[in-house]
Amino acid sequence: MEYTSVDPPALVSQLDMPLEKTKPRTRIQKQNIAAIMDAALEVFSANGFRGSTLDQISQAAGISKPNLLYYFNSKQAIHVQLLSELLDVWLAPLREMDPQGDAQVELMAYVRRKLELSRNFPRESRLFANEIVQGAPRIEGFLKNDLKSLLDEQAKVIRTWMDDGKLARLDPYHLIFSIWAMTQHYADFDAQIRMVRADQITDSHDGAEEFVESVFRKILAP
C-alpha cells in the first residue's frame, strides 16, 4: 500500500499524545507517531477496523510491527487515538454556527466548511463513514453525547431562525442530515464518482461545491 499524501496535510499529523501519561515526546517519538497515525489513517479509512492489519499499517509507516507496538499497545489503541482526534475536528464546523449571525450566511458557511472538509480530508471522512456504516460501535458515546447535544442545540437555533422568517420552514434535523449527506458524499463515495465519470473528469469534486451551494441556497430561501 503506497501513499505519499503531503498536501493537504493529514488532520492528525501534529498530534502529541502521551505514550504513557505526560512525557515530553522526543524527536524520534514525534516522527514515528506521526508516521504511524498517517499510515493508520490511510489503512483504516480504506479497509475499516477489522479489515486492516498491523502489518499493513507498520509497512505503510515504514517501521516494523513490534516497533509499532512499542508506540501503541494495540491495534485498538491506534484506532481510538485516530478517531478521538478526528471527532473534535469533525464537530467544529457545526459548533461554529453562530446563533447571533444571519441565518442564510451561517448555514451557507456551514455547508462551505463541510465541503472543504470533504475535499481536503477525504480519508478522515471515509474513516468516519466506515465507522458509521458498520454500526458505529466504537463511537457510540461520541454520537449519543457530544454530537447529539450540539445537534439538538443547533436545531433549536435553526428553528428560531425559521420562526423569524429568515429561512424556509423545514425540519431542522433533516436539514442538517441533508447537509451531511450531500457534502460527505463526494469524499465517501469518491470511488464511485470517479469510476462513473472516468472519461469526463479527473477531480471527483469537480463542480461539487458550486452545485451543492446553489442547491442549498434554493432550499433555504424563505
Added chain:
Amino acid sequence: MEYTSVDPPALVSQLDMPLEKTKPRTRIQKQNIAAIMDAALEVFSANGFRGSTLDQISQAAGISKPNLLYYFNSKQAIHVQLLSELLDVWLAPLREMDPQGDAQVELMAYVRRKLELSRNFPRESRLFANEIVQGAPRIEGFLKNDLKSLLDEQAKVIRTWMDDGKLARLDPYHLIFSIWAMTQHYADFDAQIRMVRADQITDSHDGAEEFVESVFRKILAP
C-alpha cells in the same frame, strides 16, 4: 449474530444460482442457499468483506462452516453472488426513468423509488456503501460499464428536459449524485441518525421521505 428479518424480504431470498452449472436445485439446496445468502448479507453489510468471517456467516445461517463451503466454494464466491444479484436491483430505479414521461414526475418517481430501497433494503444499501467507501475494488467493472452507460444516458435525458424548460438548469450528474446522497444516507448512516436522535424518534427514516421529496420539488422547479 441474531437476525430474523422476514419483512421486508431480503432482496436476494428467491434466487436460483447454480452450484455448478444448470442443475435444478433441490429443496434443501434452495433452503440452505437462501439462508446463506441472507446470513452473508447480514454479516458482509455490517462488517465489509475483509471484516467478515466464514464462521460468522455459517453461524448466522445456522449451518457448519464446511457445510457452507459445500454450497459455495469460497468466501469470495458468496460475496460475488450477493453483489451481482444486488447490482441489478440497484440499477432498476434509474433505468425506469422514462424519457417520454414528464420531467418532474419521472425524477420525483426516481427519488421515491430510491427512498423505498433505502427504507426497505438498508442492508443491501450498506453492503453497497461498504464496497464503495473501501474503493469499490470488486465492482469496478459494474461501475465503469453498466452504471456509467446508464448514468450517461439518463444525464442526456435530463439535459433535454432542462433544454425544454421543464426543470431548473443544473448539472445532471450532480443532480443524480445528490439524489443518491440524500436517499442512501438514511440507510447507510442509520446508526448515526438513531444515536443522535435516540430520545426523539424510533424510526431513523421518520420524516425522511417527506423532507427529501419536498427538497427535490424545490430543487427541480424551473
Added chain:
DNA sequence: AAAAAATTTTACCATTCGGTAAAGTTCAGC
C-alpha cells in the same frame, strides 16, 4: 566516553481464519 534511557530487531507464540479430506448420515427414486 561511560552510563542510562530510548529505540529497534530477532525470534517467537497462541489464536483465528479460509479451506480440505474423508467418513458418516439422510434423502429421493425405484
Added chain:
DNA sequence: GCTGAACTTTACCGAATGGTAAAATTTTTT
C-alpha cells in the same frame, strides 16, 4: 426397503494475524 446421490459432520491444515520477550542497537545525558 434398497441404492445411489445429496448432504452433513468430524478432524484437520497452513497461512495470517495480533501480540510478546528479550537481546541488540542507537541516542541522550552526565
